[in-house]
Amino acid sequence: MTPDIALILGIDGIATGSIYVMVGLGLVLIFSVTRVIFVPFGDIVAFSALTLASLQLGRLPGTVYLVASLAVVACVVVSIHYWRQGQPQRIGRGLVGYGVLPLIPAAIAWLCAGTSLPEWAQIPLTVALVLPIAPLIERIALRPIADASVLLLLIVSVALTFGLSGLGLLFFGPEGFRTKPLTSEIFRFGAVTVTSQTLLMVGSAAVFGLLLFLFFERSFSGKALRATAINRLGARIVGIRPATTGTLAFLLASLLGAIAGILIGPVTTMYYDSGFILGLKAFVGAIIGGLLSYPGTVVGALLVGLLESFASFWNSALKEVVVFGLLIPVLLARSLALGQADEEDAEIDG
Amino acid sequence: MSRRAVSLFAVTVIAIMAAAPFWAAAFTVTLLNYIGVYTLVVIGIVLLTGVAGLTSFGQAAFVGIGAYATAWLTTVHAASPWLGLLFALALTGVAAALIGAVTLRLGGHFLPLATIAWGLSIFFLFGNMEALGRNNGLTGVPPIAIGSISLEPTAAIYYLIWIVVLLAMIAVANLLDSRQGRAIRSLRGGAVMVGSLGISAFRIRLVTFTIAALLAGISGWLYAHMSRFVSPAPFGVRMGIEYLFMAILGGSGHIMGAVVGAALLTLAKNALQDVLPYFSRNGGQLEVIVFAIIYVLALQFARGGVMPFALRYLPRREKPPIAQAAPLPKRSMPQRGTPLLVVERLAKRFGGLEAVRQVGFEIRAGEIVGLIGPNGAGKSTVFNLITGSLASDAGTIMFLGKDITRVGPLRIARAGIARTFQHVRIRASMSLLDNVLLGTYLRTRAGVFRSIARLDRAEERRARFEAWLQLKRVGLGANPHDLAGNLPLGQQRILEIARALAADPALIVLDEPAAGLSRPEKIALADLLRALCDEDITVLLVEHDMEFVMGIVDRIVVMDFGVKLVEGTPAAVRADPQVQEAYLGSVA
Numbered sequence: 001m002t003p004d005i006a007l008i009l010g011i012d013g014i015a016t017g018s019i020y021v022m023v024g025l026g027l028v029l030i031f032s033v034t035r036v037i038f039v040p041f042g043d044i045v046a047f048s049a050l051t052l053a054s055l056q057l058g059r060l061p062g063t064v065y066l067v068a069s070l071a072v073v074a075c076v077v078v079s080i081h082y083w084r085q086g087q088p089q090r091i092g093r094g095l096v097g098y099g100v101l102p103l104i105p106a107a108i109a110w111l112c113a114g115t116s117l118p119e120w121a122q123i124p125l126t127v128a129l130v131l132p133i134a135p136l137i138e139r140i141a142l143r144p145i146a147d148a149s150v151l152l153l154l155i156v157s158v159a160l161t162f163g164l165s166g167l168g169l170l171f172f173g174p175e176g177f178r179t180k181p182l183t184s185e186i187f188r189f190g191a192v193t194v195t196s197q198t199l200l201m202v203g204s205a206a207v208f209g210l211l212l213f214l215f216f217e218r219s220f221s222g223k224a225l226r227a228t229a230i231n232r233l234g235a236r237i238v239g240i241r242p243a244t245t246g247t248l249a250f251l252l253a254s255l256l257g258a259i260a261g262i263l264i265g266p267v268t269t270m271y272y273d274s275g276f277i278l279g280l281k282a283f284v285g286a287i288i289g290g291l292l293s294y295p296g297t298v299v300g301a302l303l304v305g306l307l308e309s310f311a312s313f314w315n316s317a318l319k320e321v322v323v324f325g326l327l328i329p330v331l332l333a334r335s336l337a338l339g340q341a342d343e344e345d346a347e348i349d350g
Numbered sequence: 351m352s353r354r355a356v357s358l359f360a361v362t363v364i365a366i367m368a369a370a371p372f373w374a375a376a377f378t379v380t381l382l383n384y385i386g387v388y389t390l391v392v393i394g395i396v397l398l399t400g401v402a403g404l405t406s407f408g409q410a411a412f413v414g415i416g417a418y419a420t421a422w423l424t425t426v427h428a429a430s431p432w433l434g435l436l437f438a439l440a441l442t443g444v445a446a447a448l449i450g451a452v453t454l455r456l457g458g459h460f461l462p463l464a465t466i467a468w469g470l471s472i473f474f475l476f477g478n479m480e481a482l483g484r485n486n487g488l489t490g491v492p493p494i495a496i497g498s499i500s501l502e503p504t505a506a507i508y509y510l511i512w513i514v515v516l517l518a519m520i521a522v523a524n525l526l527d528s529r530q531g532r533a534i535r536s537l538r539g540g541a542v543m544v545g546s547l548g549i550s551a552f553r554i555r556l557v558t559f560t561i562a563a564l565l566a567g568i569s570g571w572l573y574a575h576m577s578r579f580v581s582p583a584p585f586g587v588r589m590g591i592e593y594l595f596m597a598i599l600g601g602s603g604h605i606m607g608a609v610v611g612a613a614l615l616t617l618a619k620n621a622l623q624d625v626l627p628y629f630s631r632n633g634g635q636l637e638v639i640v641f642a643i644i645y646v647l648a649l650q651f652a653r654g655g656v657m658p659f660a661l662r663y664l665p666r667r668e669k670p671p672i673a674q675a676a677p678l679p680k681r682s683m684p685q686r687g688t689p690l691l692v693v694e695r696l697a698k699r700f701g702g703l704e705a706v707r708q709v710g711f712e713i714r715a716g717e718i719v720g721l722i723g724p725n726g727a728g729k730s731t732v733f734n735l736i737t738g739s740l741a742s743d744a745g746t747i748m749f750l751g752k753d754i755t756r757v758g759p760l761r762i763a764r765a766g767i768a769r770t771f772q773h774v775r776i777r778a779s780m781s782l783l784d785n786v787l788l789g790t791y792l793r794t795r796a797g798v799f800r801s802i803a804r805l806d807r808a809e810e811r812r813a814r815f816e817a818w819l820q821l822k823r824v825g826l827g828a829n830p831h832d833l834a835g836n837l838p839l840g841q842q843r844i845l846e847i848a849r850a851l852a853a854d855p856a857l858i859v860l861d862e863p864a865a866g867l868s869r870p871e872k873i874a875l876a877d878l879l880r881a882l883c884d885e886d887i888t889v890l891l892v893e894h895d896m897e898f899v900m901g902i903v904d905r906i907v908v909m910d911f912g913v914k915l916v917e918g919t920p921a922a923v924r925a926d927p928q929v930q931e932a933y934l935g936s937v938a
Binding site for chain 2: 037152154162163164165166167169170280283284287317318320327328331332334
């Protein structure tokens with residue numbers, strides 16, 4: 001390996017790593033507020049890229065049907081919930097929040113189908129379409145068991161991943177898509193060429209990483225969000241509503257996921273099931289940061305990107321083995337760092 | 351249902367199953383074969399997740415290792431499938447031991463995450479190794495043959511599969527009802543109590559993990575020779591979670607639940623494959639969605655699975671009576687009055703807080719010593735330093751002339767110190783007898799193989815009798831098979847004492863044993879402690895109840911603000927002005 005190749009691999013690794021940074025930050029955001037290890041998060045990224053691709057081709061994105069079906073189920077779940085709680089007057093608001101709001105962008109996309117939208121409108125519409133998916137899933141499958149153990153939430157979340165990939169195949173079909181590049185400038189620094197796309201990816205990751213760090217470490221609302229995760233009951237006592245903060249976390253994370261999808265679309269061909277592995281790799285990065293630290297996640301995700309880049313130069317077939325194999329020593333170090341706390345083991349049926 | 355009806359039902363089911371190849375269509379037998387192969391994996395998960403509380407998404411990878419091991423040996427090297435079985439077991443065993451050694455120390459949700467990681471790694475390895483045919487897999491795997499009888503026909507391998515399943519169920523049931531099995535059952539709920547009895551939680555976890563992997567490996571061996579073809583697809587994380595769901599669906603703590611769960615999920619899948627194509631051209635993807643919905647609903651509304659529900663309608667199995675047996679060997683107690691525990695210049699700080707400073711005292715064999723002090727005096731820290739739950743920063747602790755400073759709870763238990771806990775740590779879902787039997791772990795020898803083969807029965811009878819004697823001695827002998835969780839809190843403390851006594855300790859260290867006891871119970875406890883003293887067992891107790899302490903101890907050590915205040919007889923301590931000041935505030 002010459003220094004030139006190493007440099008190219010390094011830049012490539014940092015570019016991919018930036019995507020992992022954004023996805024990893026979303027995962028940490030969701031975990032630190034709701035204790036849910038949201039394995040299907042990678043699918044949000046893939047769906048975002050596929051949505052933009054459909055819009056660019058002037059087709060009706062499968063997201064419209066996906067959001068519509070999730071919204072219908074969520075409305076049923078919300079209605080049953082309030083009905084059984086004896087608060088039928090709150091059903092109306094629930095239906096607006098989980099039925100009407102998510103369907104507005106879907107309706108716009110549906111009305112515009114067949115006409116080619118101007119490019120400036122495609123990206124905001126993609127974001128608006130993708131944004132409700134994760135909060136709807138949370139309302140349907142995770143909120144009813146929000147007080148369960150982290151382990152149970154994890155098992156449900158793994159199950160959701162497979163369900164979502166099935167929905168993805170149903171609504172997006174098996175073909176892969178690549179979106180049009182957002183920019184196509186090329187900068188040369190001596191022997192090194194950097195595309196503006198790479199700069200965009202790295203820049204976005206940096207900006208979002210910084211914003212999240214500031215929000216959670218320096219602002220009061222950020223601290224309130226974190227308090228919810230540490231002690232749901234305690235948060236409730238001091239007036240923080242875990243349900244509201246949970247939805248907020250899922251929305252914020254979805255924004256990250258949607259943007260990550262838009263950024264990765266032009267560089268990688270995305271399929272309906274590309275999200276699973278993408279999400280898991282981001283996850284490896286997030287775990288390097290302990291699933292709680294934003295700066296740690298940034299470092300971890302970049303490491304994963306670099307490792308993947310160099311591993312694929314060494315043996316492209318085994319790069320996945322290397323990346324996931326890396327997780328085990330990292331987990332071990334994490335676990336040892338946490339010390340031998342005698343925590344009560346989580347129970348599935350507990 | 352009466353016992354008779356249940357037996358009749360069981361015999362009928364077994365007869366129908368045994369005759370399946372004669373009455374059922376070939377397709378049904380194939381389906382039953384798959385159920386059997388899955389059941390083997392799920393039995394492992396029942397043991398691992400349901401009983402020991404270790405969640406694994408990666409069991410499918412072990413099935414894959416078993417299947418690829420035998421497929422490679424029998425195709426590339428044309429070896430006999432029986433050699434393939436040995437190779438499959440060896441490879442899964444080694445892989446599980448290695449993976450387990452690295453990951454089983456992980457706590458909380460990190461362990462299940464690690465199982466996803468290695469599950470995926472192994473899966474990608476299958477698909478990328480040239481020798482294993484990459485994504486095309488290995489074809490032409492030979493059928494198993496017993497002598498000249500080929501098990502190629504579906505009906506023939508059916509018997510092999512279900513005999514193996516039956517043997518596996520018996521083996522795991524035997525294991526759970528043994529010394530090692532009790533240790534496995536006690537893993538849920540934290541490692542501190544387990545360690546205080548000299549049981550290495552890590553070792554037991556590793557053993558459990560390896561057994562579960564070996565069951566998966568056998569399943570993989572059967573699978574490879576049944577389908578005659580292996581490719582990476584059935585060994586991914588998705589299948590891993592399906593196995594886990596089979597266990598949860600059946601009732602993850604029950605061995606029978608493995609069969610029920612495997613059967614339910616396999617039959618449901620089969621039924622869906624028949625029905626879904628009517629709704630969509632893409633039946634396959636609908637199937638995934640329908641299953642995800644079933645999983646989520648099941649986890650939301652029926653986490654216990656089918657078995658607990660079914661068990662309500664079945665008669666309770668009668669517990670074997672506790673028979674008279676030879677006592678377990680006892681240690682020779684140190685000479686009365688010789689120094690037993692010598693603590694010197696002990697120190698522990700937590701960050702800026704000096705919890706314990708320069709504390710030293712001595713306990714002689716046969717004494718009852720009380721350690722008292724106001725809240726925050728450092729009593730519990732001293733207690734935890736002696737029993738090894740905390741590592742000291744400085745100082746030495748000598749026990750029977752041996753240095754036990756910083757050697758950890760396992761070796762401290764082995765040296766002959768037993769303890770109880772301030773926050774009671776019993777296993778609520780185990781019987782009183784089983785809880786106390788945990789205490790006999792270090793006095794018994796039976797390993798996994800002897801337990802599975804039931805060669806441990808003589809020792810087990812002795813241990814049961816010993817545990818029952820200890821229960822009777824503390825006054826809990828009336829209903830030894832009741833669940834420990836049903837006892838009131840005060841009695842649970844007493845149960846902990848019985849468990850500690852079952853370990854035949856030279857020194858028993860009690861953390862607030864009288865808390866939550868009624869007056870008559872306290873009197874009984876005091877009598878018990880004096881009786882122990884007559885048997886040369888030394889007692890150190892940390893206690894708040896002054897009246898209780900003053901009435902029974904020979905000497906008292908008083909601590910305040912992390913240092914030893916005074917030491918002496920109850921009368922001397924009571925008269926000491928320093929102690930009065932510490933407890934009542936200074937006399938102005």
